[in-house]
Each structure stands twice: as C-alpha cells, then as structure tokens.
Amino acid sequence: MRSYLELSNVSIEFTTKSSTFRALDKVNLHVSKGEFISLIGHSGCGKSTVLNIVAGLYQATEGGVILEGKEINAPGPDRAVVFQNHALLPWLTVYQNVELAVAQVFKGKRSPAEIRDWILHNLDLVHMTHALDKYPHEISGGMKQRVGIARGLAMEPKVLLMDEPFGALDALTRAHLQDEVMRIHASLNNTVIMITHDVDEAVLLSDKIVMMTVGPNARIGNILDVKLPRPRDRLAMANDTQYNHYRQEVLKFLYGGHNQQELAA
C-alpha cells in the first residue's frame, strides 16, 4: 500500500564555490495520514533540509517526495510551514498576517465573511483573539509563534511542517504551547512533521521519532514508534516507565556510540 506521504531515496547536494556538499544521502520515510512525526538529530545534520524538501522550497538532487500519489516539486499551501523564527510580516497585524495566507489560499473558494470567520477560528485555536490588532513587535515570542501556528493551520494543509517551532521559547512557554499543539492535533488529527532538539518534546508529542545521523551524507539512523496512549499528560509521563524507556532510546541514539559508528562506516 502507498503511504500518505513518502520520501524515497531523497538525496541533496549543495554546490559551493569549490566543492559539492552532499547533505542528505538516500533518505526514506513513510508517513501515514494523521501521524505526528518528530525529526531529531544533531545540529547541522540536515533536518531543516528534509523539511524544506517536503515543503518544496528545496529541490532534491535525487529521489523524490510523493504526497497523496502526487510528486512534489514546488512549494504550496497544502504543505504549510511554521518557521523557527515565526516569520510574521512585521508591518501587518496579527489578524492581517493570518489573513494574508487565508485570503490567498481560499481566494474564490470562500466568501469574505467565511474567510473572516475562519481567520478568527484559527486564532481562537491558539488563544490569540485578544491581540488581533497588535503588531508582531507588540507581542511576546510565544504569542508570535502561536500566530505562526495559526497561520499554518488556517491553510488547512495536508501536512503541517514545523521547524523547531518552540526552539526560541523559554521552558514554561514551550510546555504550554506543546500542550496546545497536542490538543489541536487531537481534535483536527492533521499530519505533522516537526523538527526538534528536545528529547522530551519528541517523546511527548510524537507517534514516530525519526532520528537522523550526523552529516554530511546524513541518513535516517532509526525510527522509534512511540506507543504511548493519548491524551498524554506531561506530569503523569514523568514517572511512566514506558515514557522513560523511549526517552532512553532517543538519548542512546543521540549520545551513544551509534552516530560515531555511522561516521566511521
């Protein structure tokens, strides 16, 4: 059976002045509809590159990505991206930022009233309706990230791609937003690929954790199925033996001998 989203033998080479740099080497990944996938790996291994290829922002040198039976070769709103640094337009208000995307994506398909309701609905999902007319520089980092997520969700993407969405936030805000993302995922059941550096975040949120080897020639080293029942509660998880087992597995991969062996091979 074909999977919902499929990366087959994806390799990419970046050409610099003097040489070519093979960042990814034959990455294979199958994602089912509604799955929450985390990509984890050391800095510079190529996580963002994978995400950008799925988004269509980068072109794979070899191999390809297939979403619902169609090959991907350009960016599009069916693969919304939530950027690490929110990427809100500083000259637009919270509302206008979401509107820019919604108005473009649903142009001619929905009435202005429907578009307005849909923007408000998505901002409500992330609890940002209180700051509709604020500009990005007037709200906190966590709030900006929420708006970024709302903008992504509002495009009704087939796959939501998030590049370290909580990377720039403090621990408390991050925990709060993780809970919200879990809640939204539970109610909308969208397919998500999220990059993270945080082992706890990966285990808590994901159905699958995709662990990448260090670059160059980065590959997928291991895929961990996280079979924890949902909804997951972060407090209960702290003492859960299953949870800690998964945590150990990821840590072992990241800091154990695994990566080094891969390098030597």
Added chain:
Amino acid sequence: MLQRARVMTSELLNRMSGVDMSALLRSWTLTVFGIIAFVLLWELGASRIDTALGKFPGPQQVWSQTQSLYDDHVREQERRQDFYERQDQRNAERLAANPDAEVQFRDYTGRPTFLDQVKTSLITVAFGFTLAMLVAIPLGIVCGLSNTMYSVVNPVVQVFKPVSPLAWLPLVTMVVSALYVTESPLVSKAFLTSAITVALCCLWPTVINTTVGVASVDKDLVNVSRVIQLPALQHVRKIVLPSAIPMIFTGMRLSLATGWMVLIAAEMLAQSPGLGKFIWDEFQNGSSDSLGRIMVAVLAIGLIGFLLDKLMLLLQRRMSWDKSTVLR
C-alpha cells in the same frame, strides 16, 4: 472645568518633560552656539580676504544683500502687475471703442529675480528627480528580484555612476535640441536639458539602494510568500516593497541631494535659468555687490538642500510601517 483641564495639562507636561525637556533645551543651546560660532569665524575670516571685487562678503553684507534681493523681487512683481493692469485697461478701452477690435495679450518679459530663479531651480529638480525615480525604483526592484537582471544591469550602473553631470551636459543638450522640436513647446529646451541631466545623475543611488533593499528581504518572509503562492505582483506589493522601503528612501534621499548639487552646476554651464545661472550672471556682472549676492545664493542652496532632505524624511516617516525607528 477649565481650571481642572489646565492643571491636568501642566501635570502632563511636567511628567512628559523631565529628562526630555532638559535634553531638548541642551540640544537647542548647542545648535544656537554652533551657529554663533560659525558667524563669528566667518566675520573674522571674511574681513581678511581681499578680492578683485572687494572684500569677501561677511555676514552683514550678506544680510543686506538678502534684503535687497527681496526688495528687487517685490519691485519686479509690482512692475509685472502694473504691466498686466495697463494691458487689460488698454484692451478694455479698445473694445469699448470698437467691439470687433483685435486685442493683444503679451507676456511680461522682465528680468527673473532671485526668487524666480529659486522657483525655477526647484521645479527643475523636482521634475528631474521624479523622472529618475520613475525609472530607478522599478529598475531596482527588478534587479533585486532577479539575479539575471542584476548581472545585466549592474555593469552599466557601475560605469555610469561616477560620471560627472558636466560630461553628460553637452550630449543631453544636443539630443534635446535634435529630438525636442515642437511648434509650441510646453517647456523650454533649457529646462528639459537641466532636468534630464539631473535625472541621469540621480538615478544611480536609488537603483543601487533599491536593489540591495529588495535583495535582502528576509528569506523566511520570501518562503512564506512561496508557500502561500502569492502571485508575483502581490509578492512585490505585500512582501518586497514594505521591507525595502527604508533602503529605497535612503537611496531617494541620496539621489535628491545629488540631483540638487548637479542642477546648480548644470544651470551654470548650460546657461539655463535657475540658481546656477544667477550665480554665473553675478560673477560675470562683477559689481561690488556680486560676491555678497553669490553668498546669498550659496546659503540658499544649502538651506534648500537641507529642507529637501527633511521633506524626504517626513515622507519616509509617513510611508514606513516601523514608526519606532529613529530616522536621521
């Protein structure tokens, strides 16, 4: 009621002032001090320089020349008004005597005064600058968006950027007189020549700055635009222009300053009406007042240049989305 309002205002003023007021006072004091020091140095220096046309004009002489230039202007305007009144009267009388009489309307052909020349210069620079911007901003946007276009245009820009207006002038003069032939010209050839020379020289700073501004739009924002598939024009309007506005204005301010400088030189050399011609005429005139009058023109040029820059700054403030940045 009134009492309360007054108390509230004064309280508000007090609260707002604090540091602000004293800082403002300080900066004003320094400004005034700077001007006084300059005038003193000028006076001291001027009295020591002897030229063929007398002493170098000092502040007092310049002030009296300013007044006399203004009086000239007022007198000239009165004369002009008289002329038209007399003409109207004459025509009315003729029509009264014979309703079928042919009446003539002639333009007053007096000598342009200093203020007339200032006006001409301002109109010329405005026209040349606008012309240049109409080309420079779109060109800069295209070059910033497309590497190919940049590679095509950049060498040309780099070569023409350092060219002095005086080098262009003969070419522009010849081209204008060859191509601009109409029965009833809307504007004079001299005007067109100066304006085009100005335009050619103030094109480049805006092209370069716009290109840089457009090319350095945050990559994330460009990616947002690609993901939501904004059409090209929308992309420019909603993403590129707002982020490039500060750089575009930097370029425009440099351009306007260059244009204003170039204009004076062009008018001098081409003998086209304006401040440059005024200076040249006074220089040729060589009376004892000439140096003083030229100095008035020098100061006027400086002051107008300064005001033009302030005007652009004001415009930038109105257009920019980021009201918090300090613009200098």
